[in-house]
Amino acid sequence: MNVYKRMSEDSSILMISHTEKNTELLGPYRRFVIWVYGCCFDCEGCLAENTKNGTYTEKNIYELAEEILCSGTEGITISGGEPFLQAESLFRLIEYIKTVKNIGVIIYSGFTLEELSEDESCKKLLSVTDILIDGRYIKELDDGRAYIGSSNQRLHYLSDRYRSIGEEYYSSYKRRAEIKINLNEIVLIGVPSKNVLDVWKKLKEKSGGNISDF
Numbered sequence: 105m106n107v108y109k110r111m112s113e114d115s116s117i118l119m120i121s122h123t124e125k126n127t128e129l130l131g132p133y134r135r136f137v138i139w140v141y142g143c144c145f146d147c148e149g150c151l152a153e154n155t156k157n158g159t160y161t162e163k164n165i166y167e168l169a170e171e172i173l174c175s176g177t178e179g180i181t182i183s184g185g186e187p188f189l190q191a192e193s194l195f196r197l198i199e200y201i202k203t204v205k206n207i208g209v210i211i212y213s214g215f216t217l218e219e220l221s222e223d224e225s226c227k228k229l230l231s232v233t234d235i236l237i238d239g240r241y242i243k244e245l246d247d248g249r250a251y252i253g254s255s256n257q258r259l260h261y262l263s264d265r266y267r268s269i270g271e272e273y274y275s276s277y278k279r280r281a282e283i284k285i286n287l288n289e290i291v292l293i294g295v296p297s298k299n300v301l302d303v304w305k306k307l308k309e310k311s312g313g314n315i316s317d318f
């Protein structure tokens with residue numbers, strides 16, 4: 105890939121902002137969600153600033169695979185940040201998990217499918233992906249869809265795995281988000297409605313920085 109700057113040369117490592125083991129807010133069924141660290145875009149109104157300017161951990165993909173397998177979830181959702189900057193690591197992670205369990209894979213990317221299709225590493229990751237939601241977030245085109253940020257972003261079924269359930273699931277305009285209080289941080293998960301977003305922004309202003317939006 106010549107136009108995209110990769111995050112790491114070591115494909116056994118993933119740079120991660122956050123994971124959630126068991127949520128229904130970012131895809132059908134219960135999912136393990138990975139928010140990767142780092143993004144090459146600068147969308148106005150980005151709801152994941154923390155994945156660009158916050159802290160991150162470097163995780164061994166085999167350790168992460170065991171966590172995912174032990175979680176018992178139907179599949180994984182990968183968001184960010186920009187997942188395809190770490191395409192090799194994510195491909196290896198999914199490939200390894202699939203030797204044990206046939207999990208479903210949903211990925212949110214700021215790149216379009218056409219852009220990703222120009223790159224060999226990205227094509228490998230696409231080959232193990234069931235749904236791709238693609239394109240930059242454009243604030244002016246935010247039409248309130250439940251699981252997709254703006255109307256320019258497209259949902260691609262790259263396999264039939266979620267096709268029947270996805271038609272209804274992704275047509276919803278009922279946004280759902282969850283504020284989760286952990287030991288050392290408060291985390292926002294999902295695509296929030298405007299009201300939830302306003303509350304969240306106020307919480308962020310009042311917090312000492314221990315608050316994360318994904």
Ligand code: SF4
Nearest residue numbers: 143145147150185214
């Ligand atoms: S692609 Fe996603 S994470 Fe990156 S700047 Fe745009 S909205 Fe934020």
